[in-house]
Each structure stands twice: as C-alpha cells, then as structure tokens.
Amino acid sequence: MSVLIKKVEAAYLKNEVPELAIGDTVRATIKVIEGEKERLQAFEGVLLALQGTGINRTMKLRKISFGIGVERNIPVHSPRLTELVVTKKGRARRAKLYYLRSRVGKEALKTKNKI
Amino acid sequence: MKVLATKIGMTSVFTEKGLRVPVTLLQVGPSKVLDLKTPEKGGYHAVVLGFGARKAKKVTKAQAGNYKKIGTEPVRIMREARSEEAPAVTVGQALDVSLFEGVKFVDVTGVTIGKGFQGVVKKYRFRGGPGGHGSNFHRRLGSAGANTDPARVWKGKKMPGRMGGENRTILSLEVVKAxxxxxxxxxxxxxxxxxxxLVWVRKAVKRT
Known part of the structure; x- marks a missing residue:
C-alpha cells in the first residue's frame, strides 16, 4: 500500500483498540444521532467475524434480542464508536463463526471458554 | 483551468458526522507553469504545465533547445491545458492542491483501465442467452440487423472489440478534503x- 494512503489513514485511526479475538463477547457503545439529538446506545454481542484492514476494519457482532438474532457491522475506527470493551473471552477454532446463526436457544451464543 | 495530478489509490475516511466515505487520493502536481500561450503567440489560450524532472542527458537537443527558449529545467511530463479565456496564472508559478482550497466539487479526467478485446455482454451490458436447457445461446449479441433491406449492418452496431483505455471525465466529484x-x-x-x-483535475463546471 502506498505510503501516502497510510499517511492519510493514520489521521483517522484510533490510537487504542482493544485486542479482539473471534468468539469474544464485546460491548460497543455507539453514538446515535436522531435528528438534532445525540445519545449513546450499547450493543453487546458475540464477535462473529473481523473483516478488512486499516481504516476499513469492521467487526460483525451478533446478539439475541427478544428471541430474534440481530447482527451489526461496526467499523472499528469509527468516531461514532465511543467505547469498545471485551466483556467475555471466548474460544473459537475458526475465523468466522457464521455457524452460530443456525443455532437455537441456550447454545445460540455459546463459544467455548475452556482452554 | 485544469491541472495535472497523479492518482495514488483509494481508501476510506470518516466525515465529521462519523460516516465512512470512499475516497480517491489525487496528488496534485506540484506542476509548474512553464509557458503561456495566447492568441497572438500560439493561436489560442493555454497553459504549458511541467511535471516532475528529467535528467539533462536524457533530453534530445531539439527538446533542450525548447527548454532553453522557455527558460526551465527539463521536465518529465509536459502538457498543455487549453482554456477559452486567459488563465489567471503566471509563468513559474507552482500549481498544487492549494488551488482547490474551498472548492466543493471537481471534475476528473483520465484514461480508463484497458480491458482488452471483450464481448458484448461485458462491453455493452447485453443480457446474453439463457445458457441452459439446450438453448446453445450463451453470450452472443443476437441479431446484427435486418436481411435483404438494408443488406448490410448499420454503422455503429454494438459488437465485440477493444474496451477501456479511453478518455473519460467524471463530473462533480465531491471534495472530501484538500x-x-x-x-x-x-x-x-x-x-x-x-x-x-496521470489525471486532469479542474473545478466542477456543472456544480459549485
């Protein structure tokens, strides 16, 4: 990648991003803009996948909300993402946990946490 | 007036509102105004731009003479930017991104990526055939015209051939940042x- 591209991206990258591992449960606090007002909204879910590099890195979070699976893609370096915390370490043996989508009930968001 | 720029590549940036927008990075020059052409001197208004540097020993004698005449060092690329009216630049002025400060929209002209010899499906977005069920008609162009009358194929009929490598101008691209x-x-x-x-950049003609 061109040095210049990196220079431009550097201005927009966050200095500190917590170490994210696939299968972790992550809480992302996102600034929501509704008309004039701004408020914070938390989205806590299992990290299904990480995609992209540099400024384009996004994470795919999945949670079960009132019995319905909800997924959200969030750019890791987005200025709207005000806080990012790993709440639970998970253990996954693959890079994309799309198989969790076909799971139902208690197992739905389970990633092995025994080592 | 248009100026020379180098296309560096693409990435994304975040806007103040926090939206991620795709951007292309253009390195504007820095090119130098080598000469000005006027109706009296050259027949029309134009700016002669020089970009980069070239070793003196790589320059032919004829070129060296021209450089001497306009009084500059040899350049890598020399281009003329024509304009209707007299441009507001002076000889020796360096043209860089500061020209576009406060400009909201620009037009960019460049040569599209060459695709080689392509069929009509890719080149003109023809639909092609159904492929399966014994149709034996996959990516062909179908009919090329009528039969006895006119007994020939109309000029301009869309057929396979070279695609890309043409000059194209994209109008009214938003300037995210200078x-x-x-x-x-x-x-x-x-x-x-x-x-x-190498691409040309100018202030948008249709949008401000």
Whole structure:
C-alpha cells in the first residue's frame, strides 16, 4: 500500500483498540444521532467475524434480542464508536463463526471458554 | 483551468458526522507553469504545465533547445491545458492542491483501465442467452440487423472489440478534503485509470 494512503489513514485511526479475538463477547457503545439529538446506545454481542484492514476494519457482532438474532457491522475506527470493551473471552477454532446463526436457544451464543 | 495530478489509490475516511466515505487520493502536481500561450503567440489560450524532472542527458537537443527558449529545467511530463479565456496564472508559478482550497466539487479526467478485446455482454451490458436447457445461446449479441433491406449492418452496431483505455471525465466529484501537508486531494468515489496514472483535475463546471 502506498505510503501516502497510510499517511492519510493514520489521521483517522484510533490510537487504542482493544485486542479482539473471534468468539469474544464485546460491548460497543455507539453514538446515535436522531435528528438534532445525540445519545449513546450499547450493543453487546458475540464477535462473529473481523473483516478488512486499516481504516476499513469492521467487526460483525451478533446478539439475541427478544428471541430474534440481530447482527451489526461496526467499523472499528469509527468516531461514532465511543467505547469498545471485551466483556467475555471466548474460544473459537475458526475465523468466522457464521455457524452460530443456525443455532437455537441456550447454545445460540455459546463459544467455548475452556482452554 | 485544469491541472495535472497523479492518482495514488483509494481508501476510506470518516466525515465529521462519523460516516465512512470512499475516497480517491489525487496528488496534485506540484506542476509548474512553464509557458503561456495566447492568441497572438500560439493561436489560442493555454497553459504549458511541467511535471516532475528529467535528467539533462536524457533530453534530445531539439527538446533542450525548447527548454532553453522557455527558460526551465527539463521536465518529465509536459502538457498543455487549453482554456477559452486567459488563465489567471503566471509563468513559474507552482500549481498544487492549494488551488482547490474551498472548492466543493471537481471534475476528473483520465484514461480508463484497458480491458482488452471483450464481448458484448461485458462491453455493452447485453443480457446474453439463457445458457441452459439446450438453448446453445450463451453470450452472443443476437441479431446484427435486418436481411435483404438494408443488406448490410448499420454503422455503429454494438459488437465485440477493444474496451477501456479511453478518455473519460467524471463530473462533480465531491471534495472530501484538500490536504495541503501531503499535497493530496481527497475526492469522494472513484476516478478513471489505474494507480499512479496521470489525471486532469479542474473545478466542477456543472456544480459549485
């Protein structure tokens, strides 16, 4: 990648991003803009996948909300993402946990946490 | 007036509102105004731009004479930017991204990426055939015209052939940022040509 591209991206990258591992449960606090007002909204879910590099890195979070699976893609370096915390370490043996989508009930968001 | 720029590549940046927008980085020059052409001297208004540097020993004697006449060092690329009216620049002036400060929209002209010899499906977005169920009609162009009358194929019939490698201008691209520090112009969206190619940038003619 061109040095210049990196220079431009550097201005927009966050200095500190917590170490994210696939299968972790992550809480992302996102600034929501509704008309004039701004408020914070938390989205806590299992990290299904990480995609992209540099400024384009996004994470795919999945949670079960009132019995319905909800997924959200969030750019890791987005200025709207005000806080990012790993709440639970998970253990996954693959890079994309799309198989969790076909799971139902208690197992739905389970990633092995025994080592 | 249009100026020379190098297409560096694409990435994304975040806007103040926190939206991620795709941008193309254009390094504007820095090119130098080598000469001005006027109706009296040359027949029309134009700016002669020089970009980069060339070793003196790589220059032919004829070229060296021309450089001497206009009084500059040899340049890598020399181009003329024609204009209707007399441009507001002076000989020796360096043209860089500061020209586009406060400009909201630009037009970018470049040579599109060459695709080689392509069929009509890719080249003209023809639909092609159904493929399966014994149709034996896959990616052909179908009929080329009528039979006895006119007994020939109309001029301009869309047929397979060379695609790409043409001059294209993209109008009214939004300027996301004019980065003076790195001499870069960040425009929203894509721009013709591959990386490291030369493009022309001007203030948008249809939008301000």
């Amino acid at each position: 980065d003076k520090e790195n001499n870069l112009l960040l425009v929203k969206g894509s721009v013709p040509g591959s990386r490291n190619t």
